Structure formats: structure tokens, C-alpha cells
Amino acid sequence: MNLVLKSALAGVVVLAGFAPVSSFAQDGSCTCATAYNGVNPIGSIGSVNGDVMISQAAGYGPAQAGGALDFGSRVVVGGKGSASVNVGSCNLSVPANSTLDISRVENKICLNVLGSEKTAQTDNSNNENKTPLIIFGGMAAGALVLGLTQDDDHGRPVSD
Incomplete structure (x- = not known):
């Protein structure tokens, strides 16, 4: 494999690690x-009935009708609650x-409503930022590709 091809392959792997996470999201x-x-x-x-919480910059708190969304x-x-929200042309019920x-x-x-079966899989209530992990993973993958494709001339005779 020539050096240009190796470098290009390593560059693609490294750049994938730096890609914004939202670029992997689907609009659908x-x-x-x-x-x-x-x-x-x-x-x-719009309305709140029963156990409803809202998370914003300051953390979770009880939701109230008329509360702002951003x-x-x-x-x-929760299990014994319901709510409705109004955002632009979207008026949704949250069961x-x-x-x-x-x-x-x-x-x-x-606006994305997730049912209880999906919420358990995707809930990130500890609000961890995964960007450093993604960047490190991309850099590690790039280093691995470079290491595996490195031609270090071992075993070749030295010419005079």
C-alpha cells in the first residue's frame, strides 16, 4: 500500500472521530x-396532569402549565401523568x-416523543457530554490504522 493511500485512509478515520454527533442523527x-x-x-x-417533570439548563423540576420550552x-x-406541549405548529400530547x-x-x-420502551434505552439523565470520548476514539482508530499499515522495511537486505 503506498504512503498516499495509507495517509488518506488514516485521515478519513480520524475525521470521522471529529464529526459532530448531530450529523449522525436522522431528520425522520x-x-x-x-x-x-x-x-x-x-x-x-399546555397542560400537566399527575407526575410530570421538565429538564432544562438548571436541571429537573416539576412541570407547570405555561412553562417555557427551549x-x-x-x-x-411518569406512570400516572400526561402533558401537552405547544411549539410552533406542533401541538403534542405526551402520554x-x-x-x-x-x-x-x-x-x-x-419534537420527539419516546415511549417507555425507548426511553429506557436512550435516557441520558446524567447529561454526560460524550464529545471527548468520540474525539479520543477517532484519534485512537487513526493511530491504529497508521500502526497497522506502517511499512518499516524489516527483513529487507541493506544495499551498498
Whole structure:
């Protein structure tokens, strides 16, 4: 394998580690999508019944009707609760044992309701930032490719 091809392959592997996580997200995963018009807050909680919590920058707290919603908001509804939210043209009901996540995909607001079976798999309630782990993984993969493809001329006779 020539050096240019090895370098290109290693570069692709390293760049994959630096790619933004949102680039791997699919736009089709939104339960409802609406245009973002630059206004904050982007929406509000319409109604709350029973056990409903909201997560924003300050952490989790009890949700209240009329409460503001913004990017990164998460509405978590317990087993004996329900809620409704109003964001742009999206008016969604959030049933018991489900979670509503609000994110931005390009110039749209993405609302995604996850049922209890999905919430257990995707809930990241400790809000860990995985970016350093992704960057380190990309760098390690690049180093591995370089190490495995390195031609160090062992076993060749030395010419005069």
C-alpha cells in the first residue's frame, strides 16, 4: 500500500472521530417538526396532569402549565401523568411513561416523543457530554490504522 493511500485512509478515520454527533442523527426521527423563527422560548407546556417533570439548563423540576420550552428541554411523564406541549405548529400530547425531547435539526425544531420502551434505552439523565470520548476514539482508530499499515522495511537486505 503506498504512503498516499495509507495517509488518506488514516485521515478519513480520524475525521470521522471529529464529526459532530448531530450529523449522525436522522431528520425522520422527529414526531413533529416545525420551522424555527428565531424566537426564544420556542414554546410552552399546555397542560400537566399527575407526575410530570421538565429538564432544562438548571436541571429537573416539576412541570407547570405555561412553562417555557427551549432547545434541549425534556419533558418526562411518569406512570400516572400526561402533558401537552405547544411549539410552533406542533401541538403534542405526551402520554404516561414517555419522554419528549426538543432539539434543533438544521433550521427546524424537532419534537420527539419516546415511549417507555425507548426511553429506557436512550435516557441520558446524567447529561454526560460524550464529545471527548468520540474525539479520543477517532484519534485512537487513526493511530491504529497508521500502526497497522506502517511499512518499516524489516527483513529487507541493506544495499551498498
